[in-house]
Amino acid sequence: MTNSLLFGISIFVYFFSMVLYVSYLAFRSETLGKVATGTLLAGVIIETAAILLRWYESYQLGIGRAPLTNLYESLVFFAWTIAIVYLLMERKFKIKTAGAFVTPFPFIIMAYASLNPNEIQPLVPALQSNWLISHVVTCFVGYAAFAVSFGVSFLYLFKVKSEKGPAKNPGGLLNYLPASDLLDEVGYKTIAIGFPLLTIGIITGAFWANVAWGTYWSWDPKETWSLIVWLIYAAYLHARITKGWRGKKAAVLSIVGFSATIFCYLGVNLLLSGLHSYGG
C-alpha cells in the first residue's frame, strides 16, 4: 500500500525535525532553526499526502470513507494536528525553542501508530455517519492544542526555575528559552483554542450518539473521560480568567489536563471497555 510508504517516510522526517529542534536548542544557530521548521513542515506535507492518499485508496477498495476510524488512523491524525498547531504557534509567537519539547510528540505517536494494524477496513454501521468527520476532527485538533500547551507548560516550569535562581551562566541554555511570560501566555492561548474545539467535539459526539443509539449521554467511559478533561480545563480557565492564576499553578494544571486527555484518548481504549472500543 502506498499510503503506508508515505506514512513511513513522514515518521523519518518527523524524527529528523525533532533532532534538529533539539540541536537548535543546543547550538542556537538560526540556520539550524530554519532547517528544523522546514523539516517539520516537510513532514506535515508528506503526511498530508499520505492521509489524502489513504482516503483515495479507500475509494479504490470500494470502501470510500474518511481515514479517521480506527486507532491507527486516529494516531496519525493526532500527530498531524499536533505538528500543524505547533507550526502555527511557532509562527505567531516566535517560540522556536519550544519545538524541542513539542516535536517529540508527532514522532513518538507516528512510531507508535506504525505498531498497530493499518489495513483499510470498511465501516461498521454505527460509524457510517456524516457526524464522523466533524466529531473526530474537532476532538483531535482540541487534543493537539492541549498537547502543545503541555509542551510549552513543561518548558515554562524549566524556565521559571532558572529565572528565580541566581543569574549564572548568562550564555546558558535556559537563558535562550523564550521568556517565561510568553510561555505562560502561549500555554493559555493554546488551551483557549483547544477548549472550544473539545466542547464542540463532545457536543457533536452527543448529537451523533442520540441519532445512533437514542441517548445523548450514557456515561460511557469515553464520554465520561472527555467530560473529565473538559472539567479540568474549565477549572483552568476559570482560575486564570477570574483569579488571574498564572505561572506555575496554571502550568501544572495544563500538564494535568493533558495527562487526562491522553488517558481519555488511549487509556480508555486500552484499559476500559465501552462504546468506543473500535478505537479512535
Add this chain to the structure above:
Amino acid sequence: MTEDNKVKNTRVAFVDKIWGVFTSLKLVITLLLVLSVLSVIGTVIEQNKPIQQYYNLFKPETVDLFAKLGLLDMYHSWWFTACLALLALNIIACTMERYPFIMRGMKKQGFVLDEKIEAGLTNVATLKYHLETETVESRITSIVGKNFSARPVVTEAENARHFFYEKGRYTRLAFFLTHLSVLVIFIGAIAGSLFGFKGYVNINEGELVSGVETRRGDHKRFNFSVKCNSFQVDFYPNGAPKDYRSDLSVIRDGKEVARKTIRVNDPLDFEGISFYQSSYGKLPEAVTLEIKDKEGLSLGTVSAPFGRQVDIPGGAQIELLDFRDHFHLSDGSEAGPVYGVNIYSRGAPPGGIWISETRPDMNRYGTYSFVLKGAKFRNYTGLQVNKDPGVWLVWTGCIMLVAGIMMAFFMSHKKFWIRIGKDKKGRVEVTAGGTTNKNKHAFASEVERMVGSFREGSS
C-alpha cells in the same frame, strides 16, 4: 442597638457568608475538580453491571459496601446529583452577582472623549494638522470605518466634535450564554428523565407492537402500532456487518400513517417517539424433530411450532420455547445454534433441554432422544424506543455554550474615541484612543496601526 437588630444583623452576616461561599471561585474550582475525580471513580468501577460481575471482581463485603455507597450506579446517586445541584446553585449565584457589572458594561454611554475617559485609555495619540477640519475628519473617519463597521455616535461638545465607535458590545453577554447554557442543559436532562422514557422492543418480521417495556420496568402504550415489514442485514466480504435495516410502518386505526426504512444512524420519529435500529436476531417459527426411543429406534417425526405444545409418540408433549444462535456449554465450548424445548411427560414435572445441531449427545431426555431435522426461521428486529421531550433544550444549551465560548475567547467589546477640535494656534487637533475588555495587546496594536495611518499629513 436593640436585641432585634442584633439578631437581624447576624442573620444578614450569615446570609452574606453563604452568598460569599456560593459566589467564590474556590467553590467553582473545587466543584469542577470534585466532579472530575468522582467521574474517574465511575469509570474505574464499571457502572450498572449485573451484580454477579461485581462479585467476580471484588470481595462480597466490598461489593456490599459499594452498593451501599451507591458506587455501582454513582451517576444517579444522591451525592453525585447533589454535586450537580451545587454546581447549578453556584452558577445561579455567580450569574446574579455578575449581572449588574455586565449590564453596566452594556450601557451605551461615554460618547464624549472628556478628560476622565482620556485618563483611562492606555494608548492615546494626539495629532495636529494644517488642514481643513472637514478634510481631516473625512480622512480619519474613513480609516476608522474599516475597523469599526458601525456608524459612530457624533457629539458636539467642548468646542470639538467627538466620534464614538464601538464593536462587540453584545460579547459582554458571553458570560450569561456560557453559564446559563449549563443550566439549560440540566433542565433539558431533567425534563427528559421526568417526562420521557427509554425502552427496548423486539418485533418479529410481519408482526406489530403497540407498546414498549421501559428501562424502569413500566409498560408504555403508544396510541399507534409499529409493524416490522422486514428486516435485513448485509455483510462485507470479510464478514463484518455493513448495514442493518428494518422496514417499519406506523399503523393507526388499521391504516398506515407513516413508513420508513430505518438504519443505524437513521431512526424513525413519530409524534415525539423515536425508534432506533439497535439489534436483531432470528427465532425459529417451527422445528422438525425425529423422535427416538432408548434403543435408538425411530418413533416418528413431528413439527413443533414456536410456543405451542404438540403430542409426540410415547404419550408426552413438547413445546419449542427458546433459541440461541451461539450456545456456550458450561465447559466453555461452543455448541452452535440450540433450540430450547420443554418436555411434559405424564406423572412427572416438565423438564427442559437444549437440542443442538452439532452436539446430538445433548439431545436426550428420559427415555427420549431427538434428532434435529430442520427449522424454519423468522427475523426479528431489536429497536431502542425513546421519548425525550427535553432533548431540544439540551441542544439549545449546547448551542448557547459554544456561541458563548466563541464570544468569550475570540471576541471583545472594543471602544474607540476620536476628538477633533482646534488647538490654540488654530491647527486641527485630533485626539484618539480606545479600550477593550479583553485581549488588550492585540487591540493596542490595532489602534497603533490605525493611528499610524492618521499621521499622514499631520504636523
